[in-house]
Amino acid sequence: MPIDGLATQLRKGVIEYCVLAMLKEMPRYGGEVIQMLRARGELVVSEGTIYPLLSRMRSEGLVETEWRDTPGGAPRRYYRLSRSGQKAVAQFRDEWFRFRDSVDSIFRNGVKP
Amino acid sequence: MTATHAAQLVDEYLQRLERELTDLSPDSRNEIIDEIRRHIAEERGGLADESDATLMNLLERLGDPGDIAAAARGSKKPRTSIATTRRFGTLEVLALILLVAAWPVGAILLWVSKTWTTREKLLGTLIPPGGYAGVLLIMSTFHWITTASEAGPAWVDVTVGAVLFTISLVALIAPVGMIVYLATRLRAR
Known part of the structure; x- marks a missing residue:
């Protein structure tokens, strides 16, 4: 597998949960989520894909939305984690740490019996 | 700009x-x-x-x-x-009815339909061969056997009678069973 394709595959699996996790502390609007992802580097290539992702998570009931006024600007749609969204984040967190530890242990220590 | x-x-x-x-x-x-x-x-x-x-x-x-x-x-x-999910319509319903009522026509429709797999079509055609007409044809030969067995000892006569009764029962249920099976395959996918 070419290494570019590998990065894309890895991103695909985790981006949804990263976005959900970012909504954990407080509701955020799409542009804010994108800025946060941008600040963390390699997580997203096409920033516009975050919007269909948010829209899909809303139709799946993982997030809820509300419009909020912004001083001197157009209203923004804020995304808030729903109960099932919180559950999904917690589940991913556990799964991810286990998964990461297994992969790390192989790459750090090799596979000695 | x-x-x-x-x-x-x-x-x-x-x-x-x-x-x-x-x-x-x-x-x-x-x-x-x-x-x-x-x-x-x-x-x-x-x-x-x-x-x-x-x-x-x-x-x-x-x-x-x-x-x-x-x-x-x-x-x-x-x-x-x-597009790959199964769809069925009049053709399939007719095929199932005619397999009972008019076997040769039903069997042809069964094979014309694109809904069943070849395996299911084979099963539908062969069990029982000829549908009820086939079953009746087979059962019409039974009296030759019973006549022949009557000539022998009583226990042979009874055994043959019991076996033929069982076969008849299975043969009469089989076509209906097969129709039910084919119908469930329609809904399976």
Whole structure:
């Protein structure tokens, strides 16, 4: 597998949960989520894909939305984690740490019996 | 850069996005386009000095409309999957009825239908061969056997009678059983 394709595959699996996790502390609007992802580097290539992702998570009931006024600007749609969204984040967190530890242990220590 | 040129770049981008999103439900499509339009407006508001290059960079960071559409489809199965699900209509219902009522016609319809697999068609044709007509034909030979067995000792006569009774029972239930099986295969996928 070419290494570019590998990065894309890895991103695909985790981006949804990263976005959900970012909504954990407080509701955020799409542009804010994108800025946060941008600040963390390699997580997203096409920033516009975050919007269909948010829209899909809303139709799946993982997030809820509300419009909020912004001083001197157009209203923004804020995304808030729903109960099932919180559950999904917690589940991913556990799964991810286990998964990461297994992969790390192989790459750090090799596979000695 | 002139304001008209900037507006043109943004419009072209949004139009391409709209075209790429045509297979989505109107609600999702409008939501995504609306959010991206707002995003562009907001990012442009934050630009200290808007030039062709900064605006093009902004749109490039958003990504190709095709990628955004692909993300919108996400885990949803592509539309082609609908075509591979089984459909059945009058032909299949007729085939099932005629397998009982008029076996040769029913068997032909069974094979004409594209809904059943070859294995299911074979089973449907061979169990029992000839449908009820076949069953009756087979059963009509039984009296030869019973006549022959009557000549022997009593226990042979009783055993043969019991075996033939069982075979008749199975043979009479088999066609109905097969119709039920074929019907469940219609609903299975």
